Each structure stands twice: as C-alpha cells, then as structure tokens.
Amino acid sequence: MSTDGSTSLLPRRLALLAALLLAGCGPQTPVPAPAPLExxxxxxxxxxxxxxxxxxxxxxxxxxxxxxxxxxxxxxxxxxxxxxxxxxxxxxxxxxxxxxxxxxxxxxxxxxxxxxxxxxxxxxxxxxxxxxxxxxxxxxxxxxxxxxxxxxxxxxxxxxxxxxxxxxxxxxxxxxxxxxxxxxxxxxxxxxxxxxxxxxxxxxxxxxxxxxxxxxxxxxxxxxxxxxxxxxxxxxxxxxxxxxxxxxxxxxxxxxxxxxxxxxxxxxxxxxxxxxxxxxxxxxxxxxxxxxxxxxxxxxxxxxxxxxxxxxxxxxxxxxxxxxxxxxxxxxxxxxxxxxxxxxxxxxxxxxxxxxxxxxxxxxxxxxxxxxxxxxxxxxxxxxxxxxxxxxxxxxxxxxxxxxxxxxxxGAGGPFERAARWERPNPDKLRAISGQITVASGPIGGRTVELLNLQGGVLASTTTDGQGRYGFMRFPEGSVQVRAGGVTSPVFTPTSGSVVQAPAVALP
Structure with missing residues (x-):
C-alpha cells in the first residue's frame, strides 16, 4: 500500500463511478418475486x-x-x-x-x-x-x-x-x-x-x-x-x-x-x-x-x-x-x-x-x-x-x-390468481438403505430388522416383506449396522443421494 493512501481510495472511487452510471440509466426494472411454492x-x-x-x-x-x-x-x-x-x-x-x-x-x-x-x-x-x-x-x-x-x-x-x-x-x-x-x-x-x-x-x-x-x-x-x-x-x-x-x-x-x-x-x-x-x-x-x-x-x-x-x-x-x-x-x-x-x-x-x-x-x-x-x-x-x-x-x-x-x-381475486411452482424432490437429500436377509430355515418374511449406531443403539426398526427385503428412509448420518435374528452385519456408511445396499444378513 502506498503511503499517500491512493490505493485505499480506489474502491470508493469505483463505487461512486458505478453509482453515477446506474443513475444515468434511469429507473431500474424491479426484479419480480419468485412464484410461491405450493x-x-x-x-x-x-x-x-x-x-x-x-x-x-x-x-x-x-x-x-x-x-x-x-x-x-x-x-x-x-x-x-x-x-x-x-x-x-x-x-x-x-x-x-x-x-x-x-x-x-x-x-x-x-x-x-x-x-x-x-x-x-x-x-x-x-x-x-x-x-x-x-x-x-x-x-x-x-x-x-x-x-x-x-x-x-x-x-x-x-x-x-x-x-x-x-x-x-x-x-x-x-x-x-x-x-x-x-x-x-x-x-x-x-x-x-x-x-x-x-x-x-x-x-x-x-x-x-x-x-x-x-x-x-x-x-x-x-x-x-x-x-x-x-x-x-x-x-x-x-x-x-x-x-x-x-x-x-x-x-x-x-x-x-x-x-x-x-x-x-x-x-x-x-x-x-x-x-x-x-x-x-x-x-x-x-x-x-x-x-x-x-x-x-x-x-x-x-x-x-x-x-x-x-x-x-x-x-x-x-x-x-x-x-x-x-x-x-x-x-x-x-x-x-x-x-x-x-x-x-x-x-x-x-x-x-x-x-x-x-x-x-x-x-x-x-x-x-x-x-x-x-x-x-x-x-x-x-x-x-x-x-x-x-x-x-x-x-x-x-x-x-x-x-x-x-x-x-x-381469475381476479381467485386463490390461484398468481402462478405457483412445485419442485421434484432434491436427490441430494435422499438417505435410504435397502437390504435383504436370507434364512436357512423358517419364514423369510415378518423378521424384525433393526438399524444400529456404532454404540449398539437402535435408530430404527422395521419388518421384512415376503421376499426378505427391508429398508430405512429416515435416519441420522454416520456409520451403522443392521441386526436381524441375532445376526449383525458389518459396519457400513450410507451416503446421501442414492439408495445404499446394506450388507447381506444370513440367518440360521
């Protein structure tokens, strides 16, 4: 920086010049408000x-x-x-x-x-x-x-x-x-x-x-x-x-x-x-x-x-x-x-x-x-x-x-007089786990499956369908395990944006 302060004055001079140029352009067209989300x-x-x-x-x-x-x-x-x-x-x-x-x-x-x-x-x-x-x-x-x-x-x-x-x-x-x-x-x-x-x-x-x-x-x-x-x-x-x-x-x-x-x-x-x-x-x-x-x-x-x-x-x-x-x-x-x-x-x-x-x-x-x-x-x-x-x-x-x-x-005064928008789901917010159990004997459906944190706490619980499938779609971030019939899966870390496949769980 120079000792006479000329460098410190430059931003203010540029701002003043920009303001004068905008003033010379006449009234500005207001930016329309975005359509409501409904x-x-x-x-x-x-x-x-x-x-x-x-x-x-x-x-x-x-x-x-x-x-x-x-x-x-x-x-x-x-x-x-x-x-x-x-x-x-x-x-x-x-x-x-x-x-x-x-x-x-x-x-x-x-x-x-x-x-x-x-x-x-x-x-x-x-x-x-x-x-x-x-x-x-x-x-x-x-x-x-x-x-x-x-x-x-x-x-x-x-x-x-x-x-x-x-x-x-x-x-x-x-x-x-x-x-x-x-x-x-x-x-x-x-x-x-x-x-x-x-x-x-x-x-x-x-x-x-x-x-x-x-x-x-x-x-x-x-x-x-x-x-x-x-x-x-x-x-x-x-x-x-x-x-x-x-x-x-x-x-x-x-x-x-x-x-x-x-x-x-x-x-x-x-x-x-x-x-x-x-x-x-x-x-x-x-x-x-x-x-x-x-x-x-x-x-x-x-x-x-x-x-x-x-x-x-x-x-x-x-x-x-x-x-x-x-x-x-x-x-x-x-x-x-x-x-x-x-x-x-x-x-x-x-x-x-x-x-x-x-x-x-x-x-x-x-x-x-x-x-x-x-x-x-x-x-x-x-x-x-x-x-x-x-x-x-x-x-x-x-x-x-x-x-x-x-x-x-x-029409004028109607509830939809102003257009509104609706958006598809944001895929980045998707957090989902899909899993499958196998069984050596007994029914494959109706089995309780728990989602666990690394301390063994139960984050969520669900039941397998008639094909032995299960899944979770609402759970906190972090590494997890699944447990069914006393068998616990390896640790895995679900990522956002896709449906993550859980490790297979084989029941006796």
Missing part, C-alpha cells in the same frame, strides 16, 4: 375422456395451465393395464386410445412444455372388473386370476369366500408374488418415462366392511400360510383378530416402503406419493389415527409412511362436502392432523385433496382457503372429468363448468 394438483382419471387421445391431452394441458395448476395426477394404471406402452403391465385395450398412441408419453411432453408436472397415478390392487377377460394373455387377471390355483392365484379373498370387492377383482398384498408385481408396476413407469412422480391409489385392503371395522379381506391361501408361519398361529383368524389386523397392515406398509426404495434406486428425484384415506372425522393425534376408520376399516397406516419418510408427498383424499356442516368440520380436522404430521416430518409434503365432484364451486374455493389456513403444502381436486357437483349429478357438462371453475380459481 402444490396445485388435479386428478385426471381414465374412467372417461381426458387423457386418451392427442386432442384430449391438448385440451387438458391448456385448461390446467389456465387454472394455474402445476401438477397433474394422471391415471395411467387403471386395472392391471397401462395407458402407456413401456410398463410391466400390458398396454390398455381401451378402444378410445388410438392404435400405437402412448398417452403417458404425449402427456409428459405437452405438460412439461407448459411447466406442469405429471405424476403417474396407478391403482395398486385392482386388476379387472369385466365379465370378458383381458385380451392380453399376460395380463395379471389371466395369469393369476380366478382360473388359477395354488401359488399362481394372487386374488384377494374375503372371509366369506367372496372374490370381488364391488365390481373389482384385486390382488392380495399379503401374497409375496403379487406384492412383487405391484412394486414392479411403479418401478417400470418411473424407469421408462420422465414422470415427475408416481402415486399409489387404493394402497390398502378393500372396502365393503362394517363402519369402524374390522376389515374382512386378505384371506388368499398363500397369504394365510405366510401369516401362520410368521406369527406361529394356527387356524384361520377372525377379521378382528388384532395380530391378523396388524400383520395385514404391515403388508401394506412393506409394499409402500419397498416400492419407494425401488423407485428411488432408479430415479432419486422422482416423487413417491400416495392418495390416502380420510374416512369420517379427523383424529386429534397419532394415537387417535390408529383408532380411526382409516386404520381400522382398510388397514392403511399412512401416518407411519409419513413418519418414516416412505413418501415425498401425502395427498389426503379429504373428500368432504363443504355445504354439509359435519363434513366441513371433518375436512378441517384432517387438515389439522396433516399439519401435525408435517411437523413430525417436514420433508414429506402434506396436500389436502378436495372432492370437487361433490362440491359446488364456491365450496371448492373455500376448501382451498381452509387448506392454506391449516398451513399445508398444497391442494388437489378430484377430478378433472367431474369438476363440480352439477357435473357429477348430470345436470351440466364439464365443458360448461371448466371455464367457470377456471375463472373462480385463477
């Missing part, structure tokens, strides 16, 4: 028009864009088929889909061009509902339906021998081969398409049970044999047997966990989400959730899925009529519970799914407001094909209602 979803079902032809998809994407919707939950898996050509399940034989046309691929291209995400919605268990079998011999209904016996039969069975839940034949998630098939459905779509997410639907045991439970389904003979072997019980359990109910609940949780791990192993930034049940009044806390109709009637423990980080987004099917006082209250109770779960695991977004088909348009707008007041991550409407109660009643058409709903949502 999921705004629309379910698009395949039970009618919406995503089956190029023209339908053009209309869908244009109308979603006009509404300022940023996520389409598109039903690509209806009943054991796919509205696509590159999946584990066969391409749909829906005659409304032009030959050679891939609806999912077309939707992704067009939606992404408008900044809209596409999440592939697949019905988890339903595989057929027609008296005429599917044309494809490899379809799960043909290969593993009512004409098959023994291990080849994957069908859900009620305690009285009923094989159909309403009009649907379904797969039993307690059958290990059926669970494997379900897992591969989701993985194949995530692997072969640039979807932003995959969504479970009906990832539970069926309805058609007494209000408040118990659930009467799950009596596939292979599933029953597993239950007996893994729990040491004999005979056929009653529907309300607490051990049987807990075992079936765990099969659903195992399926969600293993599918999430497999999807993340293929593409860590694909969102795994579920459309979850909210029957009746909302619980005050997690203890209340375990006693709710959701947990008792359909054996769906989505609170655990959130707590353990198996989901990126929980989309409650919070289907309540705003114009019915009790239901409007229930809608807000479930929102309040979801807000609690967001506090438990802030990395799992909580979205309130509104039944726009049961509501009049002002009621749907009011439920968006109630969702925001609860502090949730976003809102979704079911469904694009039936956008309000009048369309559902058949008194008006979708084409008449959509412009009105769009004006109410994104």
């Amino acid at each position: 999921l705004r979803g629309l379910w698009v079902d395949a039970f009618g028009p919406g995503l089956k032809t190029p023209a339908e998809i053009d209309t869908l994407v244009g109308e979603a864009k006009a509404m300022n919707v940023n996520v389409l939950f598109a039903q690509v898996g209806r009943r054991g088929d796919c509205y696509c050509t590159l999946a584990a399940m066969p391409r749909t034989d829906d005659p409304a889909v032009p030959a050679g046309f891939d609806p999912l691929a077309d939707l992704i291209t067009k939606a992404h061009a408008q900044g809209i995400q596409v999440h592939a919605w697949i019905i988890t268990t339903a595989i057929w509902n027609n008296v005429v079998p599917p044309t494809d011999p490899t379809h799960a209904f043909n290969a593993h339906g009512p004409t098959t016996t023994g291990r080849a039969n994957w069908l859900m069975v009620k305690n009285d021998g009923t094989l159909k839940a309403g009009a649907d034949w379904l797969l039993d998630p307690g059958h290990p081969d059926a669970a494997e098939y379900i897992r591969n459905m989701y993985v194949s779509v995530a692997k072969n398409y640039d979807v932003d997410g995959v969504q479970f639907d009906r990832v539970r045991y069926p309805d058609f049970n007494p209000v408040g439970g118990p659930n009467n389904w799950g009596y596939n003979e292979v599933a029953l044999e597993r239950f007996r072997a893994e729990t040491g019980t004999a005979g056929t359990p009653l529907p309300g047997d607490p051990v049987w109910s807990a075992w079936r609940t765990q099969q659903i949780t195992n399926l969600v966990r293993e599918t999430a791990l497999a999807v993340k192993a293929v593409k860590p930034d694909v969102s795994v989400n579920a459309a979850t049940i909210t029957y009746g009044a909302g619980p005050a806390d997690e203890a209340g959730f375990l006693d709710s109709r959701t947990a008792k009637e359909v054996l769906q423990d989505w609170a655990t899925w959130v707590r353990e980080g198996y989901l990126d987004v929980n989309v409650m099917m919070n289907y309540k009529r705003e114009h019915v006082a009790d239901q409007a209250l229930w809608f807000r109770q479930w929102n309040a519970f979801a807000r609690q779960m967001l506090t438990v695991n802030p990395d799992v977004a909580q979205v309130s799914g509104s039944a726009i088909y049961l509501n009049f348009q002002p009621g749907s707008v009011a439920q968006i407001g109630a969702t925001r007041e609860a502090g949730l991550s976003g809102w979704a409407g079911y469904s694009y094909r039936t956008p309000d109660a009048d369309v559902n009643a058949g008194t008006r058409t979708k084409e008449q209602v959509i412009p009105e709903l769009t004006a109410g949502l994104s």
